[in-house]
Amino acid sequence: MFAKFLSLYCCCLLVSLNAIAQKVVIKGVVTSRNEPLENITIKVLGTKISTKSGSTGIYLLNGVPFENCDLVFSGIGYQSKKVKVALKGDTLMVNAEMLSLASDLNDVVITGVNRATQLRKSPVPIAVLSKKTMDQNVNTNLIEAIVKGVPGITAVTTGPNVSKPFIRGLGYNRVLTLYDGLRQEGQQWGDEHGIEVDEYGITRVEVVKGPASLTYGSDALAGVINMIPYMPNFEEGKLKGDFTTNYQRNNGMIGSSIGLAYIKNDWKYTFRVTGKTAHNYRNRVDGLVYGTAFREYNLSASARLDKTWGFSKTAITYYNNLMEIPDGSRDSLSRRFTRQVLDDGDDIKNRPIVADSELKTYTINPLHQHIQHYRFYNTSQFKFGTSDLNLLIGGQQSVRREYNHPTWPGQAGLYVVLNTFNYDLKYNLPDFAGIESTLGLNGMYQVNRSKAATDFPIPDYNLFDVGAFYFAKKSMGKVDVSGGIRIDRRNINWDNFYVGTNVQNGFDKQVSANDPTGKLQFPSFHKNYYGLSGSLGLTYNISEKFLIKANIARGYRAPNITEIGSNGLDPGAHIVYLGNRTFKPEFNLQQDIGIIAYLKDADISVELFNNNIQNYIYQSRLTDANGNPVVIVPGNLTYQYQQSKARLYGAEISINLHPTALKWLSFNNSLAYTVGLNQNRELLDQHGNEAKYLPFIPPLQVRTEIKATAQKPMGIFDKPYIKIDAAFFADQDRFYALDNTESFTAGYTLINGGIGSTLKTKKGKTICDIFLQADNIFNIAYQSNLNRLKYFEYYNHSPNGRSGIYNMGRNLSFKVIIPI
Incomplete structure (x- = not known):
């Protein structure tokens, strides 16, 4: 009787050890409104296991213990999401649809700072203008759209096609304009010298109101x-x-x-x-x-x-x-x-x-x-x-x-x-x-x-x-x-x-x-x-x-x-x-x-x-x-x-x-x-x-x-x-x-x-x-x-x-x- 019990105990122990030793791969795609999301953090709750989604929204978690767990999806500008996962098999697909935060206070910004930062965490006054907003305010040029959408921004104009941005009463070389992070250089000293940018190709505008010389040096005295x-x-x-x-x-x-x-x-x-x-x-x-x-x-x-x-x-x-x-x-x-x-x-x-x-x-x-x-x-x-x-x-x-x-x-x-x-x-x-x-x-x-x-x-x-x-x-x-x-x-x-x-x-x-x-x-x-x-x-x-x-x-x-x-x-x-x-x-x-x-x-x-x-x-x-x-x-x-x-x-x-x-x-x-x-x-x-x-x-x-x-x-x-x-x-x-x-x-x-x-x-x-x-x-x-x-x-x-x-x-x- 004791021998049978010992044999049964050993079998159970082996099964348990095998289950404990087994590791699982979890992968999937992170999206928002059917568009893949990049740089979303995916973490196995209660462990140090984490990864980030790639440019196509795909992520891969290796070495997840074989037990039920919670996955937490988080990223700046999106509501965090917790997903309960019941592990079955060696590989598991878990996709996640993220919801944007309702407030623009949480948008990701790059201008004036050096890492992706939530607006609510930045002490510098920053405004963000989306393409949707610019489209709904049909404009002759891009600066005109910014003036309409951001309080404190004005422009010196010379006709409908020349607008030079001013931030809180300061302009010319005191406002640094960037294209995709590259400072714009095009004879800004002239009154009738506009901004050489294709307005139709811009999907987002970020405005720093205040000195941004820390990041960019001269010419960012009024903002960026x-x-x-x-x-x-x-x-x-x-x-x-x-x-x-x-x-x-x-x-x-x-x-x-x-x-x-x-x-x-x-x-x-x-x-x-x-x-x-x-x-x-x-x-x-x-x-x-x-x-x-x-x-x-x-x-x-x-x-x-x-x-x-x-x-x-x-x-x-x-x-x-x-x-x-x-x-x-x-x-x-x-x-x-x-x-x-x-x-x-x-x-x-x-x-x-x-x-x-x-x-x-x-x-x-x-x-x-x-x-x-x-x-x-x-x-x-x-x-x-x-x-x-x-x-x-x-x-x-x-x-x-x-x-x-x-x-x-x-x-x-x-x-x-x-x-x-x-x-x-x-x-x-x-x-x-x-x-x-x-x-x-x-x-x-x-x-x-x-x-x-x-x-x-x-x-x-x-x-x-x-x-x-x-x-x-x-x-x-x-x-x-x-x-x-x-x-x-x-x-x-x-x-x-x-x-x-x-x-x-x-x-x-x-x-x-x-x-x-x-x-x-x-x-x-x-x-x-x-x-x-x-x-x-x-x-x-x-x-x-x-x-x-x-x-x-x-x-x-x-x-x-x-x-x-x-x-x-x-x-x-x-x-x-x-x-x-x-x-x-x-x-x-x-x-x-x-x-x-x-x-x-x-x-x-x-x-x-x-x-x-x-x-x-x-x-x-x-x-x-x-x-x-x-x-x-x-x-x-x-x-x-x-x-x-x-x-x-x-x-x-x-x-x-x-x-x-x-x-x-x-x-x-x-x-x-x-x-x-x-x-x-x-x-x-x-x-x-x-x-x-x-x-x-x-x-x-x-x-x-x-x-x-x-x-x-x-x-x-x-x-x-x-x-x-x-x-x-x-x-x-x-x-x-x-x-x-x-x-x-x-x-x-x-x-x-x-x-x-x-x-x-x-x-x-x-x-x-x-x-x-x-x-x-x-x-x-x-x-x-x-x-x-x-x-x-x-x-x-x-x-x-x-x-x-x-x-x-x-x-x-x-x-x-x-x-x-």
Whole structure:
């Protein structure tokens, strides 16, 4: 009896030991809305066994003990998911469908930080704009979409195709624009120099509001705008894409874009080609505004390889824009636009009137800009266990020609070629005591050369930037702390630059020092600029739905080339710029505090900022001892750069209502307020209120939108929506009035509306997405204080009492996106 019992016991023991020793493989695919998810962490609860999903959403867990267990799926931007698993056999398939977090507070962001970070954990004010939002606000250019979607962002404009972003009253080289993480370099110093990016190829925009010099060095004093292109993430072996077409009635703009994507094995490929053309835009006061037509072409392609060691992506883009140059010249009585037909002997008061046939043509007139931008870059990540190395290198070439000679239409007035090599190296160290840290080194080498031109506003220069930084962050219960320090060095230099006479046409040209007609326009220059910057901030999560953020940051910006070196006419801006080579770098100290609540029926955020700037550089119109404008080139204004202390402060408030009892309704509201004070004591003592404020400061803005979205399909229409929004701009009576640099701008209110939907077949297949937008429905005649065309006026008085050029009037837009 005992022998039988012993035998049975041994058999049971062997079976048990075998079961204990057996290991199981668990694999599967992680998706969200039928799209595979990358970098989702899958962990066996109660063990140290974990892995991450790959680029196609596939994951593999080896060595799982043979017993029932719980798998936990988690990733930034998605709700964590627990799956109970009953192990059977040697291999088990467990797929997981993840749900996106409802609040944008949890989106993944890359800009301004060095690792994937939740918005709620970042103390730096950051906003994210999705492609869906940009599509629903049909726009003429990408910056216009950002202005509509992010409080605190404005733009200086020169017609509908040129928008330069401003963040909280600071712009030009103080706002760093990135394309897929690569800093955009394309003669940003000019008023009429826009952003050379294909708006149809951007799927996401991330905006840092505040100094981001810690990560990027000079030129991120005000913040960063990162424009992220599309990268495919669908099943392997399929070709997908879209065809987008857009029409705008006001200026007849026609835009078309086709994008394709393909995934094979570990490779992802993208390709896009875009074309846009428009005639002159119209408003109620000026009619069709001569000189505002444009034609734009874009081409881009990329290839990305994903492996267990990381990834490597190589991309190339090409941008080509023909854009007319408005000058605002008119007949003094009829106020009809006139055009320049002579170089020598040109008289603004006796120019011929532009014919009606020339106002509505898509043909680009002889006085125009031709901008070309080439970009080639590689971004790679190499994983080393719990650390990774990120490398970004890229080359860019910006070619800008401005044709302003009607009797010599093939002769460029401005012709500059800017070549830039960018490098960016970041090493994310292994976590130590809960601290995530990054070491970085980045910068650029830049060469600018003038070609066969007649105007030379800036010299031929060489520039070399290098900076190193350390960044760290740590979570301690409800508190997240992050900060770092950076040091920068910029070298800029140029040789003597001589300008003489071209005997063939009588215009100026670049000559050697030995040319008898030559004069020294830019004496040689060599200088190093140094900057120390950093930040420290924390986020206190009072609860899952209520948090407080605070951040203090020091930014640095070296003077740009036009601020220190300019001495000549920029034909496209109709301005003669005069720089100052004694300028010091700008440094700012900005404090931010934010309160954010994510409630059941509303998202509420309040952001306050205070920004003190040392050595602030700004433009001021130049006058003589009698107070009269200095005219160096007839028909063009003259501006001289100034430097002083400055202070900017303000707030942004957002209240977005989405009642759970009325899921179809959303009511979004935002307010942005900025005050810019000039703290130049000498000017203030001499001129008082005329010099009290800084130029280019936006007025108080309030935006409100009410939107209704059907929660169920209505025939072929899937979740159609209808919305109406209002944008209120207060009077801007706080402006830089000294020497008539700026003038009072009356407030205005614009009412806009839109409808749209996805069209699907009965089987659920998407036919297309359609969007219909009406901007400035009531055709209000208005001038934005940041519209440069407001100051294009040659007469002190006009018959209709209006001065300068007005913004675009009513505009109906229609956009269709057809999946391929």
